Amino acid sequence: MLSRAYEWSGNAFPSPYTIAMERRNVRPIFIGDDKTDEDAFRALCGPGVSIYVGQPDELDRDTAAEFTLDSPAEVERFLDTLAR
Numbered sequence: 284m285l286s287r288a289y290e291w292s293g294n295a296f297p298s299p300y301t302i303a304m305e306r307r308n309v310r311p312i313f314i315g316d317d318k319t320d321e322d323a324f325r326a327l328c329g330p331g332v333s334i335y336v337g338q339p340d341e342l343d344r345d346t347a348a349e350f351t352l353d354s355p356a357e358v359e360r361f362l363d364t365l366a367r
Contacts, residue, residue, distance in 0.1 A: 310330070310331055310332060311327060311330065311331035311332070312331060312332045312333075312334065312365075313327050313331065313332070313333050313334070314334045314336060314352075314358055315333075315334075315335060315336065315348070316335065316336040316337050318344065320335075320348075321346065321347050324346060324347035324348040324349075325347045327349075328347070328349075332349060332350065333347065333348040333349050333350070334348055334349070334350045334351065334352055334358075334361075335348035335350070335351045335352075336351070336352050336353075336354065336355065336357075336358055337351070337353070337354075338351075338353065
């Protein structure tokens with residue numbers, strides 16, 4: 284079972300950069316599937332990992348994500364592997 288690795292207060296989750304700088308042993312991972320996720324992909328450049336879910340050729344633009352997974356089923360397998 285996954286547990287929350289970072290506690291926060293208020294309505295907004297801190298930026299991945301803030302998390303990485305406050306806790307040097309944390310490497311944030313952001314997984315997203317559309318253009319609204321591009322800001323987070325860019326913010327993670329360096330301190331974290333960004334993963335776009337879907338076929339890159341489905342996009343009408345380049346993605347800032349470092350990696351891609353083809354489907355939600357692949358995300359599930361990826362997270363299951365990380366949790367082991």
